[in-house]
Amino acid sequence: MGEVKLLGGLGYSPFVNRVEIALKLKGVEYESIAEDVKNKSPLLLQHNPIHKKIPVLIHDGKGIAESVIIVEYIDQVWEGPPILPKDPYQRAMARFWAKFIDEKCISATWKACWSTGEEQEKSKEEAMEALKFLEDEIKGKKFFGGDNIGFVDIAANFIGYWVPIISEVKGVHLITEENFPNLWRWMNDYCNDNFLKEILPSKDALFERFKSI
Structure with a gap:
């Protein structure tokens, strides 16, 4: 190829x-x-x-x-396990959620962790509002892609792996088991998936990286 x-x-x-x-x-x-x-x-x-x-x-x-x-x-x-759904409607929805994550979730969660004062409070509100939609979308499913990792799970990589580490560094905990139980469960499944463990970067390295910023 x-x-x-x-x-x-x-x-x-x-x-x-x-x-x-x-x-x-x-x-x-x-x-x-x-x-x-x-x-x-x-x-x-x-x-x-x-x-x-x-x-x-x-x-x-x-x-x-x-x-x-x-x-x-x-x-x-490339052939292999499908990343996007085959069904046209489901494929369209996967694209929608990936776009939603990029446009509504990532920037707000980043700012909520790194900004201060009024800007941080505003960003927290925006992040929590956006995350509520993901909380509902993942309900009843192991992954956004169903039983297997798919397009939306990959798009939500920052939320699943990076956000918990940044939250620990900054002491700003946006996603907890109490306020987002479905997302919390998904994050744990995502981070502990044996396939992903081989590809995700070292938590210790990321932690030290963000501590130095």
Whole structure:
């Protein structure tokens, strides 16, 4: 299927990790190239000249940017366990929730942990409101994709793995067993999944990384 390269970071990016998970699910062999985001390589600028950000997947010399788009591309190109549902309606809904997570959840949860004062309180409210929708969506299911990890689970990677670590560092606990029992259960299932354990970055490394910010 041609040469595959992944332009990524140093193990700290949930967006790069989305792509890593998709590639591993499909059993795709690839070359991982670490990018210095402060000193961007000509290869990165060539294949993502608009946003100049990681991740970028290079397949047969052609670059694809934006993690959610890359994951969908991987699902379409390579055989293996499906990432997106086959049913058109379910596929549309998976895209909807992935977009919702990117636009409504990630920024609000990040700001809720890292901002202060009135901005933090406002961000907390926004984050809690958005998370309530995910709480309802995951109810009665092991993963957003059903019995197996799917497109929405990969999109929610930041919430499932990064947010608990950042919350511990900053002492801002947005998702608890009391206020979001369904999400809490999903987060535990996600983090303890044997397949994902091999791909998710070290908790200790992330903890030290965020402590230094």
